[in-house]
Amino acid sequence: MPRRAITPLExxxxxPESVTILERWLCLACILDVYTRHLKLSARTARSEIKKYTPTIEEIHPHQLSRPFFEPERPKDRCPHCGSAAKWHARLCIYRIESGKASDGRRRELVKSLTDSFAVVDEKTxxxxxxxxxxxxxxAELDFDAPGWLMEASMHYLGRKEPKVD
Ligand SMILES: [Zn+2]
Structure with a gap:
């Protein structure tokens, strides 16, 4: 299928402290294999199921990557589960925005403006x-051997606590 270009979100x-951007890779060959060989779906039904799919929070959580999700070490790496080539791999770009006074209004506007290339998943926590x-x-971002790490950590913390103050 021709690739549709999707403009990254602005x-x-x-x-900044409320936003996390993650990337997840999905192997479509693995999914097709499970749908057609194990669940005995026709190729056509399997394709339409794949199109309807929206990942759950558990599936995209960084600590729990399992088939058909994987993390390529280099671009164009083969799927570690089934060995399929890169053309079978779909990239999911995940934008995570934490709720808060400073972000909720903008978040609602953003959700309203999204096209059907995006899925919105709410995580209650x-x-x-x-x-x-x-x-x-x-x-994970800080270098604790660098002399300025405490200052850097404080800046991040203040950015989270008082997002509207420079
Ligand atoms: Zn695979």
């Missing part, structure tokens, strides 16, 4: 859990 108006996830993401 999220610069959101408080507690404020504490969201904070720990943010902390985990931040600590």
């Amino acid at each position: 999220l610069t108006e959101f408080p 507690t404020r504490r859990h969201a904070f720990y996830e943010w902390l985990e993401k931040l600590s």
Whole structure:
């Protein structure tokens, strides 16, 4: 099928600490194999099921990548599960926007403006859990051997706590 170009979302108006952008790779050959060989669907039904598919939060959560999801080490790597070539792989771009006073209005506008190339998945969580996830993401970015890490961590924290203040 011809590829439809999808314009990446412009999220610069959101408080930077509320946005996470992830990339996930899906192997369509793996899915087709499960649908046609194991579930005995016709190729046509399998294709229409794949088109209707929307990933769940559990499937895209960074700690739980399992077939048909995978992480290529290099672009054009073969699927680690079935060995299929890159033309079978679909890239999902995931924009995660944390709810908060400074982002909710813009988030609603953004959701209204999206085309059908996008799916919106709501994740319910507690404020504490969201904070720990943010902390985990931040600590992966920081270099604790660099002398300025505490300053950098403080800047990120203030950016999260007071997103409207420079
Ligand atoms: Zn595969």
